[in-house]
Amino acid sequence: xxxxxxxxxxxxxxxxTAALLLLLAACKKETxxxxxxxxxxxxxNFRKMPVDxxxxxxxxxxxxxxxxxxxxxxxRDSTISCASCHLPSKSFSDTKALSKGIDNIEGKxxxxxxxxxxxxxxxxxxxxxxxxxxxQALFPVEAxxxxxxxxxxxxxxxxxxxxxxxxxxxxxxxxTPTRTEITKAIEQFENTLLSYNAPFDRYLRGEIQLxxxxxxxxxxxxxxxxxxxxxxxxxxPELFIDPLKTxxxxxxDAAATVFDFPDPGLGAITGNNNDRGRFKIxxxxxxxxxxxxxxxxxxxxxxxxxDMYNLGPKNSPNxxxxxxxxxxxxxxxxxxxxxGLTAQEKADLKAFLLSLTDSTxxxx
Numbered sequence: 001x002x003x004x005x006x007x008x009x010x011x012x013x014x015x016x017t018a019a020l021l022l023l024l025a026a027c028k029k030e031t032x033x034x035x036x037x038x039x040x041x042x043x044x045n046f047r048k049m050p051v052d053x054x055x056x057x058x059x060x061x062x063x064x065x066x067x068x069x070x071x072x073x074x075x076r077d078s079t080i081s082c083a084s085c086h087l088p089s090k091s092f093s094d095t096k097a098l099s100k101g102i103d104n105i106e107g108k109x110x111x112x113x114x115x116x117x118x119x120x121x122x123x124x125x126x127x128x129x130x131x132x133x134x135x136q137a138l139f140p141v142e143a144x145x146x147x148x149x150x151x152x153x154x155x156x157x158x159x160x161x162x163x164x165x166x167x168x169x170x171x172x173x174x175x176t177p178t179r180t181e182i183t184k185a186i187e188q189f190e191n192t193l194l195s196y197n198a199p200f201d202r203y204l205r206g207e208i209q210l211x212x213x214x215x216x217x218x219x220x221x222x223x224x225x226x227x228x229x230x231x232x233x234x235x236x237p238e239l240f241i242d243p244l245k246t247x248x249x250x251x252x253d254a255a256a257t258v259f260d261f262p263d264p265g266l267g268a269i270t271g272n273n274n275d276r277g278r279f280k281i282x283x284x285x286x287x288x289x290x291x292x293x294x295x296x297x298x299x300x301x302x303x304x305x306x307d308m309y310n311l312g313p314k315n316s317p318n319x320x321x322x323x324x325x326x327x328x329x330x331x332x333x334x335x336x337x338x339x340g341l342t343a344q345e346k347a348d349l350k351a352f353l354l355s356l357t358d359s360t361x362x363x364x
Contacts (some may be wrong), residue, residue: 016147033173035060038188043196046203046238051117055134055193060171065189067167068182071204074154075147077102082140082186085111089284089362092193097297101146108145110297113290115195115361119238123246126279126295133190134183141179151179158182163244184272195285198358204237210355213278217352220345227309227339228349230322232284240284240356247278251313252294258317263296274318288357302353305347312337 038057040049051057074080085099092114100113109126117124120134122131130153140146141154146338158164159176168177171185200218202208210218220226222234231248232240233269247266257260267276279295293299299308312330313323327337334340341349 033060033170035171038062038192041194043194045201046102046196047119047236049122049191049194052132052187054229055187057137057188058171060167061185061188062192063189064164064167064171065185065187068186073157073161074141074149074182075102076149080147082137085146086114088364089289091115091289091361093290094297095291097292098274099146101143102148105145106141109295110292112282113286113287113338114190116238117193118191119236119243121246123280127265127269128247128280134180137186137190138179138184155179155182167269169315195358195361197360198285198356200352200355201237201358203355211351213348213351214355215352216345217348217350217355219351220341221352224326225339225345226341226349227323227326231281231320237290240280246280247275247314248281249278249314249318250309251319251323252308253277253316254314255316261316265295277316277318284353284356286357286361288354289362302350303346306341308351310339310341310346312339 019204022229033256035058036149038059038061040051040057043049055061070083070088071077072084075081079140080101081091083279085094085096088096090113094111097110099106099109112126117133124130124136125139126134140152141149142151158168165175168181169175172181174181199208199210203210218234219234220228222229231242231245231250233242234240236243240285253261255277258267258273261267261277264276266278267273268278269275287293287302291300291302291304293302299305313319330340331337
């Protein structure tokens with residue numbers, strides 16, 4: 001057969017088009033993964049668990065995220081993992097006041113517990129620098145006082161790992177994952193860390209009765225006497241925080257000006273000077289496991305925490321207004337800014353706080 005010049009180019013064009021279609025089909029095949037939706041429990045007395053449509057939870061994604069969470073592959077010298085500072089036996093918190101990264105470098109804050117994270121809205125870390133869990137997972141990898149590994153190197157490590165290549169293909173349809181898929185997998189796993197079987201949960205469900213000391217402590221907690229409920233409401237049992245109130249200066253540090261706080265907290269992120277010295281309000285869940293307490297781990301025991309609040313807030317320009325208002329009322333009535341809890345009332349309050357500890361959460 002003799003081809004004319006035009007016919008030759010036409011057949012050549014057909015061939016190129018066919019090749020491109022095959023290439024596109026191959027690429028499309030790589031980006032499609034058959035996954036199994038992860039079963040999200042319907043928890044009595046809890047608000048419905050928020051689900052991120054940009055990162056739906058799957059069985060494959062959760063399993064992959066769990067493996068990454070416990071794997072030191074994302075640290076520069078392959079010595080620490082996420083679980084090194086977020087210990088499962090401690091409700092995924094740290095026993096050290098200030099968490100340490102590679103080369104035993106000490107950070108400036110205590111590792112927060114990881115529990116019921118999906119209900120924390122738009123603010124992760126003590127200073128709220130991340131809006132999502134997957135964004136939060138970006139920071140520790142490169143942080144000099146944590147894993148200290150540049151993300152391009154972290155991506156290459158995962159891409160060259162034959163097991164991870166297969167796992168990412170199953171979970172996300174790609175054998176060359178970037179930080180996007182890596183952090184999405186970690187986010188999926190962290191969203192499965194659900195705690196809802198503490199004694200107080202079982203009491204709300206009518207399964208058990210609580211000790212009289214615990215019930216007295218509950219009344220102190222949600223009354224003006226204890227003054228806890230303004231920031232830690234029982235109306236939000238997923239976390240025991242007010243869903244509309246995320247950050248606070250709880251009067252823990254005295255400061256003549258907002259620039260005198262040893263750690264600027266939220267203010268360093270927002271640039272708003274009134275936010276300096278304000279930190280994320282933590283969950284009240286699993287307090288029996290999560291010592292030491294506060295953003296800098298300064299209190300080794302719950303007794304110390306209760307004593308701090310019982311003394312009343314220390315003065316600074318931006319202490320929570322409700323705390324100042326209540327302290328002034330107490331001063332007018334009793335001559336003291338403190339709560340005035342007796343030894344028995346403090347013991348009862350502690351008993352209630354410990355009733356929020358879920359022993360099933362830390363079981364393998």
